[in-house]
Amino acid sequence: MANKKNKVKFGLTNVHYAKIKDWVTDASGANLTPVYVDPVRLPGAVSISIDANGENENFYADDIVYYVISNNSGYEGDLEIALIPTDFSTDILGEILDSNGVLVERNDDEVSQFALLFEFTGDKRKIRHVLYCCSASRPATEGQTTEDSKEVKTETISIKASALPNGLVKAKTCESTDASTYDGWYKNVYTPAVGTASKTTVKA
Template identity: 45%
Template sequence: MPASTANKVLFGLTNVYYAVATEGENGVFTYGAPVRIPGATEMSTDPAGESTSFFADNQVYYEAEANQGYEGTFNFAKLPTSFYVDVLGQKLVNGGLFENSNAKSKRIALLFEIDGDVQADRFVYYNVSVSRPGTASKTKEDSTEVNTVELNFKATPRPDGAIKWVTGADTPKEIYDAFYTQVTEPTEVPAG
C-alpha cells in the first residue's frame, strides 16, 4: 500500500482472543482455534530484558541487549468461564468454577487489535503465560462503578525466537481477513 494509506495514529482495543499452545518435542508450537474474550477495556505492555554495557579504553566498548519479550496487563469486564477452564486449569463442578492448587496453567497465543485511522493493527504474541487474576470490588454508592478483571501476562520468546507479529499496511488481505481463524505464522521469517 502507498504510504498515504498507512495508519497515522492508533487508538482503542478490541477483538482479544486466546489460543491454547502446545509445544512439541522438537520445540515447535501448535495452537488450538482462537477463542474470543469479550469486554476488553485496557491493555499495556513493557519490554522485558536488560541492557549490558562492557567498558574498555575508558568508554562503552560493547553494548548487548537481551530481548526477553514483554510483560503486561489486560483489563476485561469479566473473563469467560472457558478461559478459566482452558487456560488456568480450573474445573466446572456443580455449575461453578473449582480451583485446585495442583491445576496447571497452559501457554497461549494472545491475539488482539488496536484500531487505526485507516485499518486496525492486529497483534499476536506467540508464547504467553498468564497469572491467576485476583478479585476486587467495592460497595455500590450513588452511581454504579463497573469492576474489571486485571490479567497479568508475560510474552516470552518461543524456542525459535518468535515473540510477536503485527499486521501492517502491506499485509495481504487474505492473511489480514483470516487473522482470527488460526494463529498466523509469518510465511517469510528473516534470519535472527
C-alpha cells in the same frame, strides 16, 4: 495495504487467545514449536498495558562501544477486561467446571500457555498483534456494595509474554501486510514467512 498508513493508534478490541495444546519436539524430546488451538474471542476488553523486558548492554573495547548485546526477555503487563469468561478460566487458568456447573479453583491447578491476539484502532487501518507465548496469573477478587450510582468493577489479568524456543516473541500487521494475512489474523496464529524469523518456524 501500501496506501493505508496509520499516523495514530487508539482503542483496543478483538482480543483473542489461542491455547498451546501441544508441542512439536525434536529427537531429544525438547520443545521446538507450539501447536495452537483456533483463537477464541475474549470479550469485554478494556485496556492492555505491556512493557518490554530486557535492556541492551554495551561491550566496550578500544575506548568505544565495541558491541551491543540485545537482551529481549519478552513483555510483561496487564490485560483489563470486563469479566473473565468461564472458557478462559478452564482453558488457561486450569480451573474445573464440576458436574453442578460450579467453577472450582484448586491449589494444584495447572495453567496453560497461549498466544494472545488483539488489535488497536488506527486512523486508516487497525493494527493487529500476536504475542506467541503467554502465561496469565489469577485475577484478584473484589467488589463493593451498590450505592447511589453503580460502578462497574473490571478484572485484571497479569500477562507475561516470553520467547518461543525458536526466538519468536511478537508480530504485528503494518501497511505492507497482504489482505489474506490481515483478514485471516483471528482464524489461526500467524506463521512468519520462512527465513524472516528463524530457521524454525511456528506450526499453527
